[in-house]
Amino acid sequence: MNPIVMALPGSEALARALAAELGGEAGALSCHQFPDHETLVRLDADVRGRCLVLAASLDRADDKTLPLLFAADAARDLGAACVVLAAPYLGYMRQDARFHPGEAITSRTYAALLSRSFDGLATVDPHLHRYRSLDEIYTIPSRVVRSAPAIAQWIRDNVPDPVLVGPDSESEQWVAEVAGRCGAPWTVLQKTRRGDRDVEVSLPDATQWRQRTPVLVDDIVSSARTMIEAAAGLRLCGMPPPVCIGVHAVFAAGAYEELLASGVARVVTCDSVPHPSNGIPIVPALAVGVRELLAAAIAPRPLP
Amino acid sequence: MNPIVMALPGSEALARALAAELGGEAGALSCHQFPDHETLVRLDADVRGRCLVLAASLDRADDKTLPLLFAADAARDLGAACVVLAAPYLGYMRQDARFHPGEAITSRTYAALLSRSFDGLATVDPHLHRYRSLDEIYTIPSRVVRSAPAIAQWIRDNVPDPVLVGPDSESEQWVAEVAGRCGAPWTVLQKTRRGDRDVEVSLPDATQWRQRTPVLVDDIVSSARTMIEAAAGLRLCGMPPPVCIGVHAVFAAGAYEELLASGVARVVTCDSVPHPSNGIPIVPALAVGVRELLAAAIAPRPLP
Numbered sequence: 001m002n003p004i005v006m007a008l009p010g011s012e013a014l015a016r017a018l019a020a021e022l023g024g025e026a027g028a029l030s031c032h033q034f035p036d037h038e039t040l041v042r043l044d045a046d047v048r049g050r051c052l053v054l055a056a057s058l059d060r061a062d063d064k065t066l067p068l069l070f071a072a073d074a075a076r077d078l079g080a081a082c083v084v085l086a087a088p089y090l091g092y093m094r095q096d097a098r099f100h101p102g103e104a105i106t107s108r109t110y111a112a113l114l115s116r117s118f119d120g121l122a123t124v125d126p127h128l129h130r131y132r133s134l135d136e137i138y139t140i141p142s143r144v145v146r147s148a149p150a151i152a153q154w155i156r157d158n159v160p161d162p163v164l165v166g167p168d169s170e171s172e173q174w175v176a177e178v179a180g181r182c183g184a185p186w187t188v189l190q191k192t193r194r195g196d197r198d199v200e201v202s203l204p205d206a207t208q209w210r211q212r213t214p215v216l217v218d219d220i221v222s223s224a225r226t227m228i229e230a231a232a233g234l235r236l237c238g239m240p241p242p243v244c245i246g247v248h249a250v251f252a253a254g255a256y257e258e259l260l261a262s263g264v265a266r267v268v269t270c271d272s273v274p275h276p277s278n279g280i281p282i283v284p285a286l287a288v289g290v291r292e293l294l295a296a297a298i299a300p301r302p303l304p
Numbered sequence: 305m306n307p308i309v310m311a312l313p314g315s316e317a318l319a320r321a322l323a324a325e326l327g328g329e330a331g332a333l334s335c336h337q338f339p340d341h342e343t344l345v346r347l348d349a350d351v352r353g354r355c356l357v358l359a360a361s362l363d364r365a366d367d368k369t370l371p372l373l374f375a376a377d378a379a380r381d382l383g384a385a386c387v388v389l390a391a392p393y394l395g396y397m398r399q400d401a402r403f404h405p406g407e408a409i410t411s412r413t414y415a416a417l418l419s420r421s422f423d424g425l426a427t428v429d430p431h432l433h434r435y436r437s438l439d440e441i442y443t444i445p446s447r448v449v450r451s452a453p454a455i456a457q458w459i460r461d462n463v464p465d466p467v468l469v470g471p472d473s474e475s476e477q478w479v480a481e482v483a484g485r486c487g488a489p490w491t492v493l494q495k496t497r498r499g500d501r502d503v504e505v506s507l508p509d510a511t512q513w514r515q516r517t518p519v520l521v522d523d524i525v526s527s528a529r530t531m532i533e534a535a536a537g538l539r540l541c542g543m544p545p546p547v548c549i550g551v552h553a554v555f556a557a558g559a560y561e562e563l564l565a566s567g568v569a570r571v572v573t574c575d576s577v578p579h580p581s582n583g584i585p586i587v588p589a590l591a592v593g594v595r596e597l598l599a600a601a602i603a604p605r606p607l608p
Contacts, residue, residue: 035556036526037364038396041408060341062370069417074408092342104345104378113373113417222340252339 003084003294004045006071008056008064013274014283015055018086021287022294024053031067041070048079051294053086054118059250059273061091065113072117082297085118086290088145088272088282089248093127094220111137120293124272124282125219125247129170141296143289147247147270147282148174152181154268154280155215159243163212165189165203167230175217185212189230201233213265214242221246221269224255228262241265249275307388307598308349310375312360312368317578318587319359322390325591326598328357335371345374352383355598357390358422363554363577365395369417376421386601389422390594392449392576392586393552397431398524415441424597428576428586429523429551433474445600447593451551451574451586452478456485458572458584459519463547467516469493469507471534479521489516493534505537517569518546525550525573528559532566545569553579 003022006029007015019026027045034040043052052075056068068085075083092110095103111134114121121142126134134142155162155178164186166175172188179186187209192200203209216230227244234242241264249256249269256277259267268279307326310333311319323330331349338344347356356379360372372389379387396414399407415438418425425446430438438446459466459482468490470479476492483490491513496504507513518538520531531548538546545568553560553573560581563571572583 033366035559036395036554037366038398038410039366040399041410042404043406043408045406062337062341062343063366065370066366070408070410070413073413073416074406077409077412078406091340094342095344100346102347102349102378102382104347104374105381106342106345106374108381109374109377112377116420222338250340255339 003051003053004047005053005055005086006043006045008054008068008071010064010274011055011057014057014086014088014271015053017283018053018055018287018290021284022053022291027052029054029071039067039070041067041074043071043074043078047075049081051082051084051298052080053084053290053294055086057089057273058087058091059089059248061110065091065110069113069117082119082294083117084120084122084290084293084297085114086122086286088124088270088286089250090121090123090126093131094129096127096130107131108137112139115139119297122286122289122293124270124286127220141293143292145282145285145289147272147280147285148178148181150270150280150282150285151217151245151247152178154245155182155184159213159215161212162215162243163187163209165214165216165230165234165242167216167218167226171218174219178217184215185209189233199229201229203234203237203239206237206239210238210240214239215245216242217245219246220248220250221259222250222255223252224259227259227264231262231264235263243268245269245280246277247272249273249277251275307355307357308351309357309359309390310347310349312358312372312375314368314578315359315361318361318390318392318575321587322357322359322591322594325588326357326595331356333358333375343371343374345371345378347375347378347382351379353385355386355388355602356384357388357594357598359390361393361577362391362395363393363552365414369395369414373417373421386423386598387421388424388426388594388597388601389418390426390590392428392574392590393554394425394427394430397435398433400434411435412441416443419443423601426590426593426597428574428590431524445597447596449586449589449593451576451584451589452481452485454574454584454586454589455521455549455551456482458549459486459488463517463519465516466519466547467491467513469518469520469534469538469546471520471522471530475522478523482521488519489513493537503533505533507538507541507543510541510543514542514544518543519549520546521549523550524552524554525563526554526559527556528563531563531568535566535568539567547572549573549584550581551576553577553581555579
């Protein structure tokens with residue numbers, strides 16, 4: 001039977017798109033916060049014997065997680081055959097170590113919370129830095145969808161004569177892959193620290209790129225500091241204004257406006273986090289991952 | 305070894321009072337919310353081999369729960385011998401049934417979340433309505449501290465010639481107990497529904513009580529509608545302005561001000577939720593429950 005897809009508030013467009021891709025049915029999930037800051041969650045569809053896909057982009061994770069866990073638990077309680085999480089942006093991946101004594105490694109606790117409530121997790125390019133795979137912290141099957149093909153396609157369609165630019169050495173592998181997929185040259189900015197608060201960003205061999213449009217690519221754009229500093233570095237090297245591409249448009253308050261005002265040509269993001277800058281569709285690829293998880297979740301298992 | 309007591313933000317006074325009662329050490333817990341609405345939690349004390357008491361009044365539970373779970377997990381990860389929750393107000397107890405089809409029974413999910421993270425739970429008069437005991441949903445040892453003795457003591461010390469008044473029939477047992485403990489008469493208001501939005505509240509045999517000060521007692525004061533309607537009913541019956549006592553000062557925005565302006569003599573609450581109306585100390589009784597849990601958590605267990 002086809003799955004039911006429900007959205008956490010804010011992810012309604014994602015749920016509709018997923019339901020269409022999966023040939024599933026959209027069901028309503030209502031979340032009501034009482035004046036005492038407790039939330040009532042209601043599933044407005046009969047999930048008995050059905051697979052439920054909860055669509056929730058997990059930016060602003062603190063506000064969304066309890067309702068998400070309540071909804072997953074309710075679905076199981078109401079007889080759902082399986083409950084899969086489609087979270088194109090997966091929160092709480094950045095605290096992947098104890099950077100100072102006494103710190104909580106929140107990525108682990110968060111992974112344990114979601115792993116207990118869902119039968120599977122599909123996401124887009126999670127922030128894997130110290131973890132090599134989601135399997136290090138998530139105990140449920142997961143599908144990681146790569147955004148590089150969609151980003152490369154967008155660059156091919158929209159930017160003549162691009163040069164891909166990674167804002168720092170961490171982004172090297174990622175930028176090289178996107179560049180390879182769209183047949184463009186690539187390079188990575190160099191940071192020279194002159195003091196505690198004085199970082200110079202420069203482009204090696206800038207002269208050879210001046211006839212091309214620089215395309216800055218990064219995974220999460222939150223404060224947008226990295227992008228803004230990189231754009232300033234490119235300007236100092238005499239490059240044209242860059243096109244800025246972010247996978248996940250997390251954008252802290254005011255950050256998008258600041259980035260737009262910093263002399264960039266354009267800001268484009270994948271639709272993993274709903275945002276006015278969205279321009280690169282990633283939901284079709286996410287649907288492929290969700291479909292695989294659904295198939296695995298309801299597959300008959302060998303008797304023990 | 306004596307326990308370390310740490311406060312979730314907002315429960316600092318509770319933690320200090322508990323540390324003093326338990327002969328424990330106060331330790332700092334820092335919670336920092338990033339601009340992307342994820343929280344960093346840090347325990348600023350060495351918890352290795354120690355028992356940790358996390359003090360957190362769980363009003364506004366949606367805002368506090370993830371940091372609480374992160375802190376508990378971090379303590380265990382950092383080698384704490386046990387982690388006990390002192391939550392004088394326990395959130396998510398009111399949704400104790402599926403009142404409409406498809407609703408999440410959030411009390412159960414919430415109890416499961418806390419039960420996985422803590423070795424014990426001490427609380428004050430949780431809202432037990434359809435559940436007879438916390439053990440129906442919490443799988444960890446718990447201690448329920450009754451506020452009736454402290455409330456009765458406060459009435460004896462502060463209200464001459466009281467008559468205790470329960471705002472509705474649900475409160476009967478509770479009001480009878482407090483009245484018994486302070487040797488005062490008691491009664492319960494009657495509600496007569498005249499239409500969808502027209503409820504008349506009246507006091508049976510009001511004439512016999514007119515020389516006494518009415519004391520309204522209820523467990524959770526949130527919107528304060530029950531108290532305000534009860535006070536209006538008492539006024540119509542020719543009673544003096546009531547003293548209003550609530551166990552848990554949850555108070556939604558504006559509700560306290562509205563109650564104060566509704567012609568009541570005074571509003572007093574237990575200190576289970578920090579609030580300007582706090583006047584009845586409950587922390588010493590809570591400390592007794594916490595001490596029992598700590599003793600049970602570190603007691604040697606028989607070999608299997």
